[in-house]
Amino acid sequence: AQSVAQPEDQVNVAEGNPLTVKCTYSVSGNPYLFWYVQYPNRGLQFLLKYITGDNLVKGSYGFEAEFNKSQTSFHLKKPSALVSDSALYFCAVRDGSGAGSYQLTFGKGTKLSVIP
Amino acid sequence: GAVVSQHPSWVICKSGTSVKIECRSLDFQATTMFWYRQFPKQSLMLMATSNEGSKATYEQGVEKDKFLINHASLTLSTLTVTSAHPEDSSFYICSARGRTSAAAEQYFGPGTRLTVT
Numbered sequence: 615a616q617s618v619a620q621p622e623d624q625v626n627v628a629e630g631n632p633l634t635v636k637c638t639y640s641v642s643g644n645p646y647l648f649w650y651v652q653y654p655n656r657g658l659q660f661l662l663k664y665i666t667g668d669n670l671v672k673g674s675y676g677f678e679a680e681f682n683k684s685q686t687s688f689h690l691k692k693p694s695a696l697v698s699d700s701a702l703y704f705c706a707v708r709d710g711s712g713a714g715s716y717q718l719t720f721g722k723g724t725k726l727s728v729i730p
Numbered sequence: 731g732a733v734v735s736q737h738p739s740w741v742i743c744k745s746g747t748s749v750k751i752e753c754r755s756l757d758f759q760a761t762t763m764f765w766y767r768q769f770p771k772q773s774l775m776l777m778a779t780s781n782e783g784s785k786a787t788y789e790q791g792v793e794k795d796k797f798l799i800n801h802a803s804l805t806l807s808t809l810t811v812t813s814a815h816p817e818d819s820s821f822y823i824c825s826a827r828g829r830t831s832a833a834a835e836q837y838f839g840p841g842t843r844l845t846v847t
Contacts, residue, residue, distance in 0.1 A: 617826060650838070655821075655841070655843060656840055656841060657734075657736075657838045657839050657840040657841040658774075658821050658823065658825075658838040659838075660778075660835075660837075660838075663835070704773065704774070711828075716762060716827055716835060717764070717776060717837070719776075720773045720774045721773060722772065722773040723771075723772070723773050
């Protein structure tokens with residue numbers, strides 16, 4: 615079984631300040647980790663992913679995430695928040711160690727509000 | 731890049747009627763498609779996984795006779811909500827994965843808002 619925890623329902627940050635959206639995961643094999651963003655009444659937009667390699671992953675719109683195996687975390691970060699970053703953010707995991715149906719398991723989402 | 735479309739983007743139907751939602755991969759062949767349901771302020775819940783040319787695999791608790799999924803071609807999957815009721819009102823999102831998709835990559839459609847009155 616695989617699971618994702620996003621411990622914060624909402625994160626508020628002032629524009630220009632750094633932001634962090636937390637994610638921890640549980641998976642039996644090798645973790646494939648993803649971050650997606652969702653704007654109201656829209657589908658999910660891919661931000662970044664970790665499959666293998668460098669623990670620091672850079673993605674779209676200036677976002678990055680750091681894979682920490684010992685802490686089973688994959689926190690999303692951005693050095694300077696924009697008002698337009700306000701949205702709902704989902705962390706997702708898949709077990710990449712074997713054949714399967716490629717199913718993703720999503721966290722419950724974190725609402726990010728960037729205050730002007 | 732890979733694009734997935736959904737049609738319609740929103741639909742209102744009366745209780746007891748059926749509604750069909752289409753999910754298309756526009757520039758790649760989708761060997762696997764996924765259907766998710768999202769309630770307000772909640773996460774995406776996987777409903778079913780379908781592979782082209784075979785029957786869909788439904789998640790536990792999802793009624794396969796109510797949510798009919800057809801993946802008849804490599805670019806089209808449909809979800810039909812049969813005998814819809816107000817509790818079926820939700821945001822339905824599909825995603826697709828192709829043969830040449832980067833490891834574990836899924837591409838998501840924009841979603842369909844279903845309201846059953």
